[in-house]
Amino acid sequence: xxxxxxxxxTLVQPVGSPLSLECTVExxxxxxxxxxRQAAGRGLQLLFYSVGIGQxxxxxxxxxxxxxxxxxxxxxxxxxxxxxxxxxxxxxxGGGYYEQYxxxxxxxxxx
Amino acid sequence: xxxxxxxxxxxxxxxxxxxxxxxxxxxxxxxxLQWFRQxxxxxxxxxxxxxxxxxxxxxxxxxxxLDKSSGRSTLYIAASQPGDSATYLCAxxxxxxxxxxxxGTILRVKS
Numbered sequence: 001x002x003x004x005x006x007x008x009x010t011l012v013q014p015v016g017s018p019l020s021l022e023c024t025v026e027x028x029x030x031x032x033x034x035x036x037r038q039a040a041g042r043g044l045q046l047l048f049y050s051v052g053i054g055q056x057x058x059x060x061x062x063x064x065x066x067x068x069x070x071x072x073x074x075x076x077x078x079x080x081x082x083x084x085x086x087x088x089x090x091x092x093x094g095g096g097y098y099e100q101y102x103x104x105x106x107x108x109x110x111x
Numbered sequence: 112x113x114x115x116x117x118x119x120x121x122x123x124x125x126x127x128x129x130x131x132x133x134x135x136x137x138x139x140x141x142x143x144l145q146w147f148r149q150x151x152x153x154x155x156x157x158x159x160x161x162x163x164x165x166x167x168x169x170x171x172x173x174x175x176x177l178d179k180s181s182g183r184s185t186l187y188i189a190a191s192q193p194g195d196s197a198t199y200l201c202a203x204x205x206x207x208x209x210x211x212x213x214x215g216t217i218l219r220v221k222s
Contacts, residue, residue: 006154042214043115043200043212043213043214043215044200044202044210044212046209046210049209059209088152090154090155092155098142098143098204098210099143099145099157099160100145100157100202100210101157102147102154102155102156102157103154104153104154105152105153105154107152
């Protein structure tokens with residue numbers, strides 16, 4: 001069966017510091033991968049998606065970036081965090097019929 | 112631009128009650144509709160997926176219906192239990208593996 005992992009689970013970072021969040025998927029090959037952000041009081045917002053290694057599509061302009069160095073690895077990064085980057089970050093992979101399966105999430109607090 | 116609305120925003124019911132959560136979307140050109148459950152501080156758990164050609168899906172005490180032409184879906188929960196307390200999210204797939212989410216309904220089932 002397929003499993004999706006995210007780490008770290010929680011993170012507290014100062015403004016201006018770098019960020020690296022990692023997502024890995026097991027039990028499937030060449031999945032579509034997604035990064036979402038869920039800010040307090042707001043719905044889920046799609047940030048990036050990837051259909052293959054090195055292929056990244058950005059949905060929302062911001063100071064975040066994503067990379068896919070391996071088939072089942074998806075990384076969300078920032079060079080300098082802003083207060084507005086705080087939120088709950090969710091990684092997902094795409095199954096058949098455009099169904100998506102979500103990881104446990106990373107709670108990021110920028111102070 | 113696809114917009115998804117969920118009503119009510121919050122719902123509190125006594126245990127054992129049958130309940131209905133509503134989801135509406137503005138553009139009927141969807142590939143599918145998914146209902147998710149999110150527990151506090153956790154990731155999303157997929158509950159039901161309804162493909163655009165289907166009218167409903169059932170899983171245990173859950174039944175979801177889809178009326179694409181009117182842009183509506185309902186999630187019916189039978190014989191609610193305290194363990195059903197969570198936030199319920201609906202999302203529509205608008206192609207390119209993109210999901211557009213509603214803001215969710217916060218459900219509390221009182222024992």
